[in-house]
Amino acid sequence: MFDTLFRGKRNDRRSREVASVSEYESRAAVVLNRNALDYFRCGAGAEQTTRLNRSRYDKIRIRPRCLARVGNRSLAVSVLGLSYRMPIGIGPVALQKLVHNDCEKAMARAARSMGVPFVLSALSSVSMEDIANVIPNHPKWFQLFILKDRELTENLIGNEKSA
Structure with a gap:
């Protein structure tokens, strides 16, 4: 994964790894039939919880700290x-x-x-x-x-x- 992200090597197996929810959704749209895709995309009722979850996930930020000492965790x-x-x-x-x-x-x-x-x-x-x-x-x-x-x-x- 490090090579793919930081050194630009795009032809190895690791370049096919999925790194975000939107990438999973894009890949699912390619491999699933329409009924299955619609089932897994939908939420209950007016889908308010689905929208709230999405807005909360969109606020999460992960800041990578490469080569940081982390000790025994x-x-x-x-x-x-x-x-x-x-x-x-x-x-x-x-x-x-x-x-x-x-x-x-x-x-x-x-x-x-x-x-x-x-x-x-x-x-x-x-x-x-x-x-x-x-x-x-x-x-x-x-x-x-x-x-x-x-x-x-x-x-x-x-x-x-x-x-």
Whole structure:
């Protein structure tokens, strides 16, 4: 990445790395079908939260400090009695099979390899049991919506406990 950014070498594998949200969006527009692209671009209701999130992200500025001494640093945290390598995780994303057949399973494996939590969406493309089999000894979280049909909610909780 350093070579690509600072020395101008554009022909190597690293020049294909994505560095911003807008670059991800541009690449997604090329590789996803229109229905999947529209689904992942949209927000709920009048999309007010989507606009607010975008405006907040636009205000973030990262100032690189190349070759600065940083000493021994750690991003490790403890959440609900579990230790993670850093204070972030992979949040719930519904219907990931619209993007890739390995979908949530690949994301779960990535979370495990990075030592961060994985949150399975209530609208996942795969079952909780599938995720439990993919990352058996890694903490798993589940996004639960409290539904009007309480029995259905209880069934979801029951499935989660067994996974």
